[in-house]
Amino acid sequence: MNNVHQVMGVYFHIPWCDIKCAYCDFYSIPKKNVTLEEWQDYLQKVQKDFESKKDYFQKNRRVVSVYFGGGTPSKAPPFVIESLLSLVQKNLSTAANLEITLEVNPESAFESHIKEYATAGVNRIHAGVQSRHWESLRYLGRLNTEASVLTLFQKIQKAGIKNYGMDIITGIPGQKFSSIQEDLQWGISEGVSHISSYSLMYEEGTALKRLVDNHRKKKASTRRQQLHFDLVRQFLEAQGYSQYEVSNFALPGKESIHNLIYWKYRPYLGVGVSAHSFTGFEKNYRMETLPDWGIQLEKGDAEVDPWIGHFRLRGPQNFMRSLRLLDGGQRELYIRKLQNLEEAGFLQKSKSGLYQLTDSGIKFSDSMLLEMGK
Numbered sequence: 176m177n178n179v180h181q182v183m184g185v186y187f188h189i190p191w192c193d194i195k196c197a198y199c200d201f202y203s204i205p206k207k208n209v210t211l212e213e214w215q216d217y218l219q220k221v222q223k224d225f226e227s228k229k230d231y232f233q234k235n236r237r238v239v240s241v242y243f244g245g246g247t248p249s250k251a252p253p254f255v256i257e258s259l260l261s262l263v264q265k266n267l268s269t270a271a272n273l274e275i276t277l278e279v280n281p282e283s284a285f286e287s288h289i290k291e292y293a294t295a296g297v298n299r300i301h302a303g304v305q306s307r308h309w310e311s312l313r314y315l316g317r318l319n320t321e322a323s324v325l326t327l328f329q330k331i332q333k334a335g336i337k338n339y340g341m342d343i344i345t346g347i348p349g350q351k352f353s354s355i356q357e358d359l360q361w362g363i364s365e366g367v368s369h370i371s372s373y374s375l376m377y378e379e380g381t382a383l384k385r386l387v388d389n390h391r392k393k394k395a396s397t398r399r400q401q402l403h404f405d406l407v408r409q410f411l412e413a414q415g416y417s418q419y420e421v422s423n424f425a426l427p428g429k430e431s432i433h434n435l436i437y438w439k440y441r442p443y444l445g446v447g448v449s450a451h452s453f454t455g456f457e458k459n460y461r462m463e464t465l466p467d468w469g470i471q472l473e474k475g476d477a478e479v480d481p482w483i484g485h486f487r488l489r490g491p492q493n494f495m496r497s498l499r500l501l502d503g504g505q506r507e508l509y510i511r512k513l514q515n516l517e518e519a520g521f522l523q524k525s526k527s528g529l530y531q532l533t534d535s536g537i538k539f540s541d542s543m544l545l546e547m548g549k
């Protein structure tokens with residue numbers, strides 16, 4: 176088998192944010208002051224969640240990326256990040272050049288915390304900038320100000336972290352082309368190696384969607400959103416950032432390992448409220464709210480999609496994900512699917528190197544063919 180030391184990622188979800196941004200449809204709990212007891216309780220539950228899943232990932236896997244996402248991970252006291260990283264180091268095989276990313280929001284970027292995250296091992300920061308212009312920040316219902324954004328990268332640099340990137344949002348009504356260009360130019364001059372650029376979405380259930388539906392806020396036209404996107408692409412490519420995925424641009428060698436794990440259909444262990452995991456042929460879901468997740472952990476009844484359900488129902492979704500990659504993702508996807516089926520015991524390699532159905536595979540051959548043909 177050629178899956179010895181297959182690469183994998185680990186994701187930790189940190190659920191709290193200072194406020195709820197108007198456009199956000201992630202699971203996040205708005206709370207300015209999270210108490211020490213709440214952090215300790217969450218840490219304990221995350222450790223339990225990790226323990227309950229780690230066995231699925233210990234064999235022939237090597238962790239190449241750990242990612243703290245949210246929510247706002249930069250709200251977490253450093254001991255939380257340190258404890259979670261030591262959990263990974265103690266229980267899983269990790270690569271020597273492990274990428275450890277933590278998402279930071281400008282308003283909760285404390286210099287002392289960033290230094291301690293770096294000491295704990297964090298070597299990559301992804302900053303939720305979105306815009307430096309107050310009109311756009313106000314439209315998005317963001318808490319960060321131009322001032323908090325402007326000092327952000329200095330703090331990261333002072334902590335000795337050299338690899339950092341940022342998110343921006345375009346397609347905001349009233350957003351000028353020159354503002355987008357200024358944001359990008361500013362990020363580049365601050366040394367960002369990676370930029371994720373998203374067109375504003377109006378997701379069901381968000382405050383922004385309600386405001387637009389009630390005609391209290393305007394929406395940018397699709398044409399304008401497309402023009403914004405074209406501007407970002409042309410501007411960044413001219414500056415040496417290549418578009419390696421629809422919304423993601425990076426300097427050579429600075430592509431996000433964490434994102435590539437998702438898009439290339441690699442396994443990942445997701446831990447924390449609302450996080451899901453993928454073993455390579457099974458998907459495991461965690462409950463979407465803190466109380467429900469706590470109950471689920473107590474009962475120990477994680478929801479698991481058997482591999483066949485996963486492929487039949489989520490195959491198109493995963494295939495679309497691979498199509499987003501701009502480097503021949505389809506081929507990678509097919510290879511990965513074959514390797515996963517081989518690992519699950521449904522396929523075996525013949526002497527001539529061709530794949531054959533095993534006895535178990537014969538029973539599920541229709542579904543397997545259906546999946547591979549998608």
Ligand code: SF4
Nearest residue numbers: 192195196199245246
């Ligand atoms: S900071 Fe991010 S996760 Fe938190 S509410 Fe805003 S968009 Fe959502």
